[in-house]
Amino acid sequence: MKNIIPKINNRHSLNILSVSTLEGYELVQIDSILYMLAENCYTIIFLTDNIKIISTKNLGFYEKRLVVEDSFIRIHHSIIINLLKVKRYIRTGGGQVVIVNEKRLPVSRARKTFLLYVLKQLG
Secondary structure: OOOHHHHHHOHHHHOEEEEEOOOOEEEEEHHHEEEEEEEOOEEEEEEOOOOEEEEOOOHHHHHHHHHOOOOEEEEEOOEEEEHHHEEEEEOHHHOEEEEOOOOEEEOOHHHHHHHHHHHHHHO
């Protein structure tokens, strides 16, 4: 039992995120996350298969866990995106990110410079 705990704690090797919900916990494949949207004290997590999960944790909770080590970036006060799911960036309208399901997400002025820097690094 003691040998399995360090392996489980390394969620990156498992590629799984445990999401706290009102009913319990959902185990989500990290690479299936399109984006996360803050909704009051909750976070709505949108997945690639048109599923959304409402988490009882706020967006800052997920920012601490995903943004630092994974391919996620906060583009707005209320939005974190998976960079691997970005299809394009549109300059008009203050800036928008289009993800693989054609959903357009606004980019805040405060986070635009950093997003553009990161996108240029990918090229």
